[in-house]
Each structure stands twice: as C-alpha cells, then as structure tokens.
Amino acid sequence: MPDIPFLKHAMAVDDNLVKIRGLRFGYGRGRLVYDGVDIDIPRGCVTAIMGPSGTGKTTLLRLIGGQWRPTAGTVEFDGVDVHRQGRRDLYALRRRMGMLFQNGALLTDLSVFDNVAFPLREHTTLPESMIRDLVLLKLDAVGLRGARDLAADALSGGMARRVALARAIALDPEMVMYDEPFTGQDPISMGVLMRLIRTLNDALGLTSIIVSHDVAEVLSISDQVYILSGGKVVAQGTPEAVRGSTEAHARQFLDGRHDGPLAFQYPAPLLAQDLGLGAVS
Amino acid sequence: MKSAWQSLAGLLSGLGRATLFLFQLLAATPHALARPRILIRQLYMVGTLSLVIIVVSGSFVGMVLALQGYRTLSGFGATASLGIFVAFTVVRELGPVVTALLFAGRAGSALAAEIGLMRATDQLSGMEMMAVDPLRYVVAPRFLAGFIAMPLLTAIFSVMAIGVAGGYLIGVSLLGVDPGAFWSQIHANMHPLDIWQSMFKALVFGAVITWIAVYQGYHAAPNSEGVSSATTTTVVASSLAVLGLDFILTAFMFR
Amino acid sequence: MQSRALEILVGFFVCLGVAAIFVLTFRVASTDNIGGGGGYTLTADFSNIGSLSPGASVKLAGVRIGSVTGISIDPKTFQAVVAMRISDQHRDIPDDSAAKILTAGLLGEQYVGLEPGGSLDALKDGGRIQFTQSAFVLENVIGQFLTGMVQKGSQSSGSPGAAPAPATP
Numbered sequence: 001m002p003d004i005p006f007l008k009h010a011m012a013v014d015d016n017l018v019k020i021r022g023l024r025f026g027y028g029r030g031r032l033v034y035d036g037v038d039i040d041i042p043r044g045c046v047t048a049i050m051g052p053s054g055t056g057k058t059t060l061l062r063l064i065g066g067q068w069r070p071t072a073g074t075v076e077f078d079g080v081d082v083h084r085q086g087r088r089d090l091y092a093l094r095r096r097m098g099m100l101f102q103n104g105a106l107l108t109d110l111s112v113f114d115n116v117a118f119p120l121r122e123h124t125t126l127p128e129s130m131i132r133d134l135v136l137l138k139l140d141a142v143g144l145r146g147a148r149d150l151a152a153d154a155l156s157g158g159m160a161r162r163v164a165l166a167r168a169i170a171l172d173p174e175m176v177m178y179d180e181p182f183t184g185q186d187p188i189s190m191g192v193l194m195r196l197i198r199t200l201n202d203a204l205g206l207t208s209i210i211v212s213h214d215v216a217e218v219l220s221i222s223d224q225v226y227i228l229s230g231g232k233v234v235a236q237g238t239p240e241a242v243r244g245s246t247e248a249h250a251r252q253f254l255d256g257r258h259d260g261p262l263a264f265q266y267p268a269p270l271l272a273q274d275l276g277l278g279a280v281s
Numbered sequence: 282m283k284s285a286w287q288s289l290a291g292l293l294s295g296l297g298r299a300t301l302f303l304f305q306l307l308a309a310t311p312h313a314l315a316r317p318r319i320l321i322r323q324l325y326m327v328g329t330l331s332l333v334i335i336v337v338s339g340s341f342v343g344m345v346l347a348l349q350g351y352r353t354l355s356g357f358g359a360t361a362s363l364g365i366f367v368a369f370t371v372v373r374e375l376g377p378v379v380t381a382l383l384f385a386g387r388a389g390s391a392l393a394a395e396i397g398l399m400r401a402t403d404q405l406s407g408m409e410m411m412a413v414d415p416l417r418y419v420v421a422p423r424f425l426a427g428f429i430a431m432p433l434l435t436a437i438f439s440v441m442a443i444g445v446a447g448g449y450l451i452g453v454s455l456l457g458v459d460p461g462a463f464w465s466q467i468h469a470n471m472h473p474l475d476i477w478q479s480m481f482k483a484l485v486f487g488a489v490i491t492w493i494a495v496y497q498g499y500h501a502a503p504n505s506e507g508v509s510s511a512t513t514t515t516v517v518a519s520s521l522a523v524l525g526l527d528f529i530l531t532a533f534m535f536r
Numbered sequence: 537m538q539s540r541a542l543e544i545l546v547g548f549f550v551c552l553g554v555a556a557i558f559v560l561t562f563r564v565a566s567t568d569n570i571g572g573g574g575g576y577t578l579t580a581d582f583s584n585i586g587s588l589s590p591g592a593s594v595k596l597a598g599v600r601i602g603s604v605t606g607i608s609i610d611p612k613t614f615q616a617v618v619a620m621r622i623s624d625q626h627r628d629i630p631d632d633s634a635a636k637i638l639t640a641g642l643l644g645e646q647y648v649g650l651e652p653g654g655s656l657d658a659l660k661d662g663g664r665i666q667f668t669q670s671a672f673v674l675e676n677v678i679g680q681f682l683t684g685m686v687q688k689g690s691q692s693s694g695s696p697g698a699a700p701a702p703a704t705p
Contacts, residue, residue, distance in 0.1 A: 065410050091412040098410075105407035108399075109322075119411045122418075167411075318539070321546050329549040368564060433553020440556040443564060467564055469600045472591055476560045 016040040017175055017207045018064060023073035025056070025063060033059055035231035036073070041175075046201050046208040048218040051228035052253055052262060057211040058102070060228075061177045064209070065099060066090045078174070095123060098168030098176040102183060104160035106152040106167070112139070113148040116167045123171060138166040142196060158189030165196060175207040176200070182214045190214075194221050215254055219243065227253060229262070299496050305416055306424055306492070313421040323426035327388040327491075331434055334383055339438035342379060343447015346370055350448075351456050360456070364463035365470045367448035372471065372479045376439040378527050381486035384431060385519040389494040392423055393515040396498025397508035405499070420495045427494075431487025432480045439479065443467075478534045485526060490519040575602060575623045576661035580635040581615040586646050586671025588637055593647040594620045601626045604648060620648060630655040634667035646671060 018041035026032040033056035041047045049057055062068045064075055066082045075082045077093055085093060106115050116135045120126060126134070139145045142162040147155070155163060161181060168176050178197065182190050198221045201208045212218045219225065219239040227235040227242060227250045235242050235250035245251065252260030268274065313320055350366040396419065399405050405415040441447055452458040494515045501511035585607065594602040602622035610617050622629070632653030639646050650665075659665070 062406075067406060067409055091414075094410055094412040099407070101403040101407055103402055105403035107404055107407075108402070119413070122411070122413050164407075171411075321543055322539075324546045324549065325542050328553075329545045332549060332552070372560070372564075430549075430553075433550065433556070436553055436556035436560055440559050440564075444559070469593065471564055472603075473561050474591070476557070476564070479560075480557065 015042055017043045017078055018209070019074075019076040020064075021074050021076075023063070023075065024071045025059065025068070026071055032231050034070070034073075037228070037231070037233055039226055039233065041207060041209055042224065043207050044201075044205060045223040046198065046210065046221060047224045047226070048210045048212065048222035049226050049228060050211075050213055050215065050218060050253070053213065055228045055231070057213075057228065058179050061099065061179055061209070061211055064177065065094060065097060095119075095171055096174045098171070098173040100161065100164050100168050100176065100178045100181060102180045103157070104155075104164035106155070106160055106164055108151075108153040110152055111148070112144065112150050112152060112155070112163050115152050115163060116170055119167065119170045134170065135166075138170050139163075141169070141200065142166045143192075156189075158185050158192065161185075161189075161193060162196065165193075165200070169200065169204065169206075172204070173206070175209065178208065178210045178212075180212055181210065182212055182217050190217060197221060213253075215256075229253065298500070299492075302496050302499070303492055306420060306495070309414065309416040309421040310425055312417040313425045316418070316422060319418070319422045320426060323422045324430060326391065327384075327423070327426050328430035328433065331384060331387050331430070332437070334387055335380060335434045335438050336441050338379065338383060339376075339441030340446035340450075342375055342438075343367060343371065343442030343449075344451045346375070346442070347448040347451035347456070351452065351458070360458055361462035362466050363452045363456075363458050364443075364448065365466040367452070368443050368467045368471055369475075371439050371442040371448075372475050374527070374531075376435050376442065377479055377482035377486055378523060380435045380438045380483065381431065381490060381523040382520055384427075384434060384487070385490045385494075385516055385523065388427065388430070389490045389515050389519050390512045392427070392491065392494040393498040393501070393511045394508055396420065396423070396495055397501035397511040400499065400501050401503040401505070401508055403503075415499075420499060424488075424491045424495055427491030428484065428487050431490070432483040435479065435483035482527065482530050485530065486523050489522050489526060493519045493522065575621045576627070577605070578620050578622055578629075578659055578663055578665060580618050580620070580648070580665040580668050581610060581613065582618060582635075582637060582668050582670045583615055584670040584673060585616045585618060586637055586639075586673055588618065588646045588648070588671065592645065594622060594650065595647055596626065596629070596650045596652070601650075618648065628658040631657045631659045631663065632667070633659070633665060634669065635665045636669040637671040639672060 018039070020037060020039040023034045023037040023039075024032065025034045039049070039060075049060060051057055059068065063070055064077070064082065066075075066085070069083055077097070080089075080093065082090070082093060106112075107118065110118065113135055116138055117131050120131050120134060124131075136145055136148070139148055142165050144159060144162055144166065147159065147163070152160070152163070165176075181193050181197065185193065194217055197208060197210065200206060210218060210222065219242070222239060225235075225237065225239055225242045226233055227245070229249040234247045235245040237245075242250065243254065245254070248261045251257075252262060258264050346367045347363060350363050350370075351360060354360050354362055354366060396405075399415075399419065405419065408415045408418060443449065449460075449463065453460045453463055497511040497515045497518075498508075501507040588604060588607065590604050590606060592604045593600045594604065602620050604618055605621045606619040608617050608619075609615070618635075629650065630653040632655040634651045634653065636649045636651065637646055638649045653667075
C-alpha cells in the first residue's frame with residue numbers, strides 16, 4: 001500500500017478502535033468457545049461484554065491483547081491485526097492497552113507505589129522525580145494516594161483493583177480492558193469501581209471494555225452491550241435495546257431464569273433409565 | 282498399547298517444551314544482568330537464605346564421614362589418611378550432590394511455588410499485558426541467581442565438611458588423628474582439578490535445578506493444586522536429575 | 537533502607553562463597569602444579585611406564601615435590617617421554633639423578649621416584665634425566681621368573697635337547 005499520510009489518517013479515525021471479525025477459538029480439541037463472533041468496540045465508549053459463566057469472556061480479552069491466538073478470524077486494534085505482529089510490534093501495541101485483571105494481578109513483592117511505577121520504569125526513561133509525580137497523580141485518580149507505601153499483598157480486594165487500575169492507566173493507554181471488575185465486591189467498593197470506570201473513561205478519553213456478568217451494574221454504566229452465549233453474539237446494542245431483547249438466550253441471562261435455552265439439567269439419559277427403573281417395567 | 286504411545290508422546294512433548302523453554306530462558310538471561318537489583322534480591326532468596334542449612338548439613342556430613350572413615354581406616358592402620366578420605370569424598374561427590382539436593386528442596390521448591398503463584402494470580406499475564414516479558418523480568422534473574430549460588434554454596438559446604446567443623450573437628454580433636462598428617466595427606470593427593478570438577482558439577486546442578494523449578498512454576502496450572510504439584514514435581518524431578526547427572530559427569534571425569 | 541541491608545547480606549554470601557573456593561583451591565589442594573604458575577620442567581625417557589598417568593606424583597625421598605604433566609612417545613626411539621613439573625624450592629637436583637617408576641604399596645598408584653646422584657651440577661628447566669628404571673610390570677617379571685626356572689631346570693638335568701623343544705612349536 002502506498003504510504004500516503006492522509007490515507008493513514010483516514011484509517012486511524014475509524015470509529016471503532018477494536019474490530020473483531022469471524023472469531024473462532026477453542027481450547028485443545030473439540031470444545032469451541034467462540035464460533036464466529038463479530039464485535040466492534042467504538043472509540044470513547046464503555047462497551048460491556050456479558051454472558052453466562054463459561055462463555056469465555058476473559059478469553060476474549062486475552063485474544064484482544066494477543067496473549068492467545070484465535071483458531072480463525074481477525075482481531076484488529078486501531079486498524080492493525082493483533083495476531084499478525086512480531087513480538088516487538090505486539091509489545092508496542094500492548095503499551096496502548098491497559099488491562100485490569102480479576103484480582104488485580106499486582107506484583108506481590110512490590111509496594112503500591114512501585115506497582116504503579118513499574119510500567120513507567122520499564123518503558124520510559126523518565127527521571128525518578130517525574131515518575132514519582134506521575135504515580136502520585138494516578139494514585140490520586142483512584143483515591144489511594146495515601147496508600148502508596150502499603151505492601152501490595154496487604155490490600156483488600158477492592159483496593160487492589162483500584163491500584164491495578166492506577167497501574168493500567170499509568171502509561172496513558174488508549175483502551176482499558178476490565179476483567180470481571182465487580183466480582184466479589186461489597187456494594188461500596190462496587191460503587192467506587194463503577195464510578196471510577198465511567199469517570200476515567202470520560203475524563204481521559206479512554207475506550208473501555210468491561211467483561212462481566214453483573215447485569216444491573218454493567219447496564220447502568222455502559223454505552224453499548226454485547227451478550228454472548230454458546231459461542232455467538234445473541235444480543236447487542238444500547239443498554240435499553242438489550243434490555244428489551246426478545247432473544248431467548250439473552251432473556252434467560254438478563255432475567256436470571258433457572259431454565260431456558262441453557263437447560264438446568266446437564267445432558268443426561270432419562271432419570272428412570274439411570275436408576276434402573278426402565279428395565280423393571 | 283495406545284495409551285503407551287500416548288504417554289510416550291506426552292513425555293516427548295513435555296521434554297520438547299522444556300527444551301524450548303530453556304532456549305527462551307537462555308536468550309532472556311543476558312537481560313537479567315541489566316537489572317542488578319532484581320538479581321541481588323534473588324541471590325538473597327536462593328543464596329543467603331540457604332546458608333544456614335548448607336553450613337549445618339556440611340558440618341554434620343563431615344563429622345559423620347570422619348567417624349565412619351576412622352572406623353574403616355583404623356582396620357588397616359591407615360588413620361593418617363582420614364583427611365584425604367574425607368576430602369575426596371566431600372569434594373568429588375558429597376559436596377556437589379548433597380548441596381544440590383538441599384538446594385532443590387530449599388530454593389528449587391520456593392522458586393517453583395513463587396513463580397507458580399505469580400501464574401495463578403495473573404501476575405505473569407499482567408506483565409505480558411504491560412508489555413514486559415516475564416521471562417526477562419521474573420524467570421531469567423532467578424535462573425541466573427541459582428546458577429551463581431550453587432557453586433558458592435558447594436564450596437562453603439565442602440569447606441565446612443572438611444576443615445572447619447566437620448572432618449577436622451572430629452578427626453583431630455576427638456579421635457586424635459595427627460593434624461599434620463590430616464592436612465599433608467590432603468595436600469599431597471588433592472589436585473586443583475578435583476576442585477574445578479567439583480565446581481563444574483555444582484554449576485551444572487544449579488542450572489538444571491533452577492531450570493526445572495522455573496519451568497514447573499511457569500507452566501503450573503493456575504490454581505492451588507497446580508502450584509503444589511509444581512513444587513512437588515520440582516523437588517522429585519530435580520533430585521533425580523541431580524543423581525543421574527552426577528553419574529554421567531563422574532563417568533566423564535573419571536580418570 | 538531495606539534494600540541496603542539486602543545488598544550487604546548478598547555481598548556477605550558471595551564473599552563467603554568465593555573465599556571458600558579459594559580455600560579449597562589453594563589450601564586444600566596442592567598448588568605446586570597449577571599450569572603455568574611456578575616450578576620447572578624435567579623430562580625422562582622410559583621403555584615402559586606401566587599405568588603412570590598425568591597428575592601422578594613425583595617424589596624425592598618419599599616427599600612429593602612435583603607431578604607428571606605430560607606423557608608422549610619419542611617417534612624415533614619409541615620410548616615414553618614423561619614430562620614432570622617440579623616445584624621451585626627443589627631447584628638443585630643433581631644432573632646424574634635417576635628416575636624410577638614405583639608403586640605406592642602393593643597395588644597402589646604409580647608415581648615417579650627420584651634418586652639423587654652425586655654430581656655438583658643441578659638439572660635445569662627442560663633438562664633430561666638420563667638414568668631411568670621402567671615400571672615394574674608383573675607379567676614381565678613372572679615371565680622372566682619362569683624362563684629362569686626353565687633354563688635352570690634344563691641346565692641341571694643335563695639334557696640339552698629338552699629345553700628348545702617347547703620353544704619351537
């Protein structure tokens with residue numbers, strides 16, 4: 001392709017930061033987690049990916065981050081195919097993404113301050129005084145400036161996630177991915193995290209992806225929602241549109257019904273047959 | 282029949298994975314030198330913290346060897362050779378081997394557990410997503426530290442066993458072997474080559490133990506069973522590897 | 537600061553380890569034959585060296601003064617050339633000294649024993665010891681002993697035809 005600046009620019013202002021097309025992925029042989037999934041993550045928005053447990057929502061984030069490879073299909077980040085990059089280019093791409101792991105994934109042998117400083121020290125040559133200022137600013141954004149000297153393994157779950165969030169935005173990424181940010185949180189820290197995700201997204205001009213199954217919380221803060229089930233997208237659109245979805249899988253998930261397209265019973269022979277009653281009659 | 286083939290294939294693929302991992306690890310190792318702080322911390326973890334167990338067991342091994350050697354040698358009226366008996370046994374075999382076994386139990390298991398826990402708590406994935414290669418940041422410094430620490434620990438073990446608290450203490454102070462004879466026999470028969478071969482063995486053992494430990498930790502299943510089985514496998518596999526390698530190395534050095 | 541204490545402890549460990557290696561190399565092992573450092577070389581030709589190997593001791597009056605550094609074959613005479621490194625404190629070994637290959641005990645390792653001569657001139661670096669006695673090879677000695685017995689027997693029996701018969705099969 002000719003190297004024409006304005007063309008590149010035109011591509012760069014595509015509305016979608018992440019484009020997933022025809023994604024297929026399976027663990028080992030057999031079980032497919034994704035069977036042809038198309039997802040667009042628009043810039044500047046909070047996009048939620050929801051679905052029952054076991055639908056591989058976390059897997060999706062690892063595929064976007066290039067940690068795992070899809071069996072088929074493409075994942076484009078800002079017009080670049082994530083899985084066609086060499087190691088160096090992939091690492092350069094990852095610096096533009098932040099990721100918040102379910103438990104925070106803080107480095108347990110470092111303090112809170114050093115955890116947030118870690119990506120800055122690894123990827124920049126900034127003087128220590130400037131790193132200090134940056135770290136304190138990021139910690140202030142998540143309200144933990146005062147906790148800078150605590151050991152990372154002495155934090156509560158909610159605080160650890162906030163520190164991890166400060167670390168994820170340390171390098172001013174364009175996108176932050178949240179892996180189950182609300183799981184196992186009490187209502188207060190859940191509220192704190194929800195507010196943080198929304199305000200950071202808007203204040204820093206981020207693009208956010210939240211993977212979760214906490215329906216009420218996620219629908220209240222997201223701009224766009226995808227519901228995955230059985231390896232496919234079963235509903236998508238604004239929170240209102242999704243709430244009104246009539247698709248059976250989506251309904252079951254949103255309403256929390258115990259039985260539906262996803263059966264309560266794991267596939268099994270008839271009970272009478274299993275108990276040996278069929279033979280008697 | 283089919284399952285035998287499958288287990289053979291599993292064994293081969295495991296070996297292949299471990300070998301490829303070793304190449305990646307060796308490629309990453311120079312980067313460990315660029316982060317001296319982490320290297321120092323790891324040297325503290327595997328080296329300084331192993332000092333006590335090495336010093337104590339070195340002393341006891343030397344004392345036992347002196348007692349046993351004295352009993353055997355006195356049957357031939359050759360107790361003057363007690364020094365060289367203890368020295369050869371320690372330098373050629375027990376120094377590197379016992380140090381390696383203790384190292385596998387003390388440092389190897391700790392390494393596997395630590396890295397396995399980092400895997401289980403997504404710390405390794407987190408680094409990857411921060412565009413930091415965990416092989417360079419986490420694994421390589423630990424590998425290098427083990428490689429450096431083993432010869433030093435072996436030397437300390439040997440000195441304790443032969444001279445300071447082991448053979449000399451029991452042989453000379455308790456059993457009344459002439460100190461002059463004790464040392465002169467050692468001087469006359471111990472060759473510097475013996476020491477270097479001992480250090481070479483220690484280097485090989487250190488590399489193999491830390492390789493197994495970091496491999497097991499790095500590829501542990503990300504849950505508590507995964508971590509505990511990585512720890513157990515590390516100790517078992519590296520102990521067996523040390524004993525097997527010791528035979529091969531000794532056969533090569535045998536003159 | 538915590539990391540300072542850590543550094544000191546690691547430094548302590550490394551010093552201890554390096555010191556231990558030095559103690560082992562220079563105090564425990566004999567240092568008179570480290571390659572290149574100190575000492576001078578002598579050679580001696582033997583018609584048979586038995587199982588002498590590099591690293592074996594060179595002793596004078598039973599005291600170790602050096603070690604065998606190399607063994608080769610003289611292409612002309614087909615004799616074994618044994619190179620020895622002798623420590624510097626024994627500079628004045630007479631040049632008419634003899635070298636023997638001896639065995640420590642009945643079944644022990646073989647070593648080179650030097651027997652000083654009476655000359656006033658000392659052997660120099662690279663010098664050659666002229667008088668040598670080869671290794672005691674059990675098979676040869678038994679062979680000689682048996683031949684002697686047979687010869688003795690043939691002489692005493694007085695029948696000259698008896699001895700050559702087995703010698704020409």
